[in-house]
Structure formats: C-alpha cells, structure tokens
Ligand code: NDP
C-alpha cells in the first residue's frame with residue numbers, strides 16, 4: 237500500500253475523532269501523531285483492525301469531572317474544575333499525573349492521558365494510563381490555600397482511585413507539597429495508609445530518585461541515542477526549557493555527565509548563561525523555584541548572564557535541546573533554527589513539546605529525536621518502582637532505584653530501535669515509540685475481549 241493510501245486512512249480516522257471530540261485540539265494532535273505511525277503497522281497486522289483497537293483506544297474508559305469548592309485566605313469561596321481521565325486499564329491500574337494550571341481543560345488532559353497509555357507500556361511495568369488535574373493556579377497562593385484546595389480536590393477524587401485502581405502522581409503545578417496534602421486527605425477519608433499516590437515524601441512511602449527520575453531518564457535517553465552514533469553527552473552544549481521538576485534534574489544529570497547547560501526558562505522568558513549552570517547555581521535555582529517560588533529572571537541578578545523576556549531558548553546555539561516545560565513549546569521555525577545552529581539531538585522531557593511541523597523538521601533532517609513518550613518515561617517508570625516498593629512494604633537504595641531507572645531507559649531505547657529502524661539505518665524513534673508502546677496494550681485488549 238502506498239503512503240498516499242495511509243495518509244487518506246489517517247485523514248478519515250481523524251475526521252471521526254475530531255467530530256466526536258470537538259474543540260479538543262491537543263487531543264486531536266496527540267491522536268494523529270500516534271495513528272500516523274500505527275496505520276501502516278496495523279495494515280500489516282489486520283487482527284488489530286478487525287478488533288477495532290484504534291477506535292477503542294481513543295475513547296477513555298471513564299472521564300470524571302467534578303466541582304472543587306474551597307475557601308481562600310480572605311474567606312472568599314472559590315470554585316475550580318476537577319478532572320480525572322481513566323484512559324486505558326488493559327495492562328494495569330490507571331497511572332499518571334495530576335496537573336494544576338489555569339490552562340487545564342478536558343482536551344489537554346485527554347491528550348496527556350492518551351500519551352500516558354503508550355508511555356507506560358514502554359516502561360515495561362504493569363501500568364495503565366490516566367491523567368487528571370484542575371484549572372487551579374497554585375502561583376501566588378499561600379501554603380494553606382493550596383492545602384485547602386488539595387483537600388477539597390481529594391474529597392471527591394478519593395472515591396475513584398486506589399492502589400489497585402488508579403494511582404495519580406505529580407505533573408505541572410503538582411510536586412511534593414501537593415502530593416503530601418492530597419495523600420493526607422486520602423488517608424483520612426479512607427483510614428488506610430496505601431500507595432495510592434506516587435511522588436510521596438521519603439519518610440512516608442516515597443521512593444528515592446522519584447523526584448529526579450524524569451530529568452535523569454531524559455538525559456539517559458539522550459545518551460543512548462548519542463551512543464548509536466559513537467558519541468556521548470560529554471562536552472555537549474545543551475538548551476533546556478522550563479525550570480521546574482523536570483528541567484532541574486535534567487540540568488543536574490546533563491551537567492553530571494560532562495555537558496554544559498546554558499539556558500533555563502519559565503512562562504515569562506529565559507535565561508542564557510554561556511558559562512554554564514553548574515552545581516552551585518543549580519542548587520540556588522532549586523531553592524528559588526521550590527522554596528521561594530520565585531521567577532527565573534532573578535537568576536541574572538545573582539549569577540549574571542542574560543534574561544530574555546517573552547522569548548524561548550531555541551535561538552541559542554546548542555548541540556542538544558531538552559524541552560522540559562510544556563506542550564507545543566517548539567514550533568517549526570524553532571526547530572529549523574535549532575538545526576541550522578548545529579543542534580542534532582532533541583530529547584523531550586515535557587509531554588508533546590514539539591508541534592507536528594517541528595517533528596517533521598527533525599525527521600527530515602534525520603537528527604536524533606527522542607519523543608516525550610519514550611524520553612520522559614523515566615518519571616512514571618520510577619512511580620511504578622515506588623508502587624512496587626509500597627506493595628513490598630520495603631524501600632530500595634538510591635543506587636538500586638537509579639540502576640533500575642537506567643536499565644528501563646536503555647530498554648525503552650532498544651524497543652524504539654526495534655520498531656523504528658528504517659531501511660537506510662536511520663532510527664525513527666517517533667515511529668518506534670508509537671508502535672512499541674501500542675503492541676503490548678493492543679495484545680492485552682485482544683486477550684481481554686470486547687471491553
Ligand atoms: P513544574 O510545574 O515543576 O514546572 C513546569 C515548568 O514549565 C515551569 O518552569 C513553568 O514555568 C514552565 N511552564 C509551564 N507552563 C508553561 C507554559 N504554558 N509556557 C511556558 N512555560 C511553562 O512541572 P514539571 O517539571 O513536572 O513538568 C514539566 C513538563 O514535563 C510537563 O510537560 C509535564 O507534563 C512533563 N512531565 C513531567 C513529569 C514529572 O514526573 N513531573 C513526567 C513526565 C513528563 P512557570 O513557573 O512560569 O509556570
């Protein structure tokens with residue numbers, strides 16, 4: 237069958253998805269990315285077509301929408317929306333983060349839940365896919381306001397989740413503080429101390445390395461990609477976006493492996509430090525973002541360099557780009573600029589940070605492109621390891637967890653190579669991750685009948 241016929245099939249499939257899920261543009265984008273890789277594969281494996289696996293996999297098993305009322309510090313009543321998308325449980329309990337950000341809506345959470353299904357499958361661990369969150373904005377809120385919001389959020393969510401049913405974790409706007417408040421309220425309502433959330437504090441059931449895992453895994457994945465060309469992270473100049481959980485530990489690991497990180501950003505702009513963000517500077521950034529909850533612009537007052545308001549880091553010359561902020565933060569023009577400046581590795585810490593046109597630029601330039609569902613899977617993989625430790629009522633050492641994480645990232649890389657290697661030897665990680673993530677879920681769905 238020709239690529240023209242495949243394109244037509246994708247178009248027809250997408251027309252139905254768009255009609256059934258109007259206005260959910262990020263969800264359409266995530267589905268189209270996966271389906272465009274899968275259509276040729278499914279043509280060769282008609283059993284998936286006959287069982288309507290694609291039609292089923294784009295429909296969430298369950299969507300929960302709820303009201304989250306809470307009282308702010310002035311005594312005023314506030315109301316937010318709460319969501320949990322239980323996308324697919326074919327290979328394990330629903331698993332995936334919670335995002336608290338004012339832009340959160342159903343389409344964004346469905347895209348994230350959909351990505352999560354294939355990502356979790358790639359980790360090799362038994363986890364289904366889910367995602368949730370709220371349009372609540374933690375910025376500028378006091379700790380007590382965040383606590384009251386989290387308690388109200390969990391007062392509804394608790395009846396839908398559980399350690400064998402659905403296990404939420406963090407994402408944008410949800411870190412250790414929020415997971416603590418959510419866990420406390422779940423425990424109080426159920427009168428059970430269980431592994432119902434991951435990303436917990438180390439003293440109360442958390443796993444060592446979970447905070448580090450997404451960023452560390454993202455750099456391990458970049459290193460694996462570089463190895464296929466006889467190269468390594470050592471000596472590479474890196475552009476990182478974001479300055480939250482993923483960006484911080486991505487910077488830590490890249491620097492630890494001998495690379496130089498020259499940028500970090502937030503939603504207001506980015507900082508450029510040509511000398512590199514070393515260990516001492518990074519410790520200060522962790523304090524700035526996690527304790528003071530300040531803005532990245534404050535960096536230049538302390539360490540120099542430049543702050544570029546309203547801009548993203550992709551115009552800075554680098555070898556390796558590590559997008560670690562949010563969806564669609566690298567567009568076609570950014571991708572072209574990166575490549576013309578010599579960038580030849582993109583390893584995505586964020587979910588879907590590159591637009592479809594940017595991905596086309598990476599693939600046609602044949603650079604090393606690690607898509608989010610493979611490159612950032614280390615976070616949820618280590619959540620899976622946290623679940624295992626909770627079930628065992630045991631905890632592994634830092635070294636044990638890190639070595640398991642490292643092995644998982646190597647395995648994910650190998651799966652991408654298996655399904656993504658093209659005739660000329662180019663490794664299409666985009667295709668490899670989509671097909672590699674799909675097969676296990678599809679086989680489980682076939683075995684479990686029409687459910
Ligand atoms: P954090 O909330 O810790 O940090 C988010 C960072 O991204 C902040 O610097 C934030 O800036 C910036 N950001 C958020 N929204 C935007 C926006 N619309 N435009 C520009 N910058 C923005 O979140 P994480 O580090 O946990 O998450 C970052 C990305 O990684 C997300 O895409 C998430 O889905 C993904 N991810 C996270 C995992 C995890 O384990 N935490 C696992 C896998 C993927 P500001 O402070 O201005 O909002």
Ligand code: 2IT
Pocket residue numbers: 331332333334352355403404405406407434587612613615616617619
């Ligand atoms: O996007 C992601 O993989 C996450 N936010 C982490 C999910 C998890 O359950 O650890």
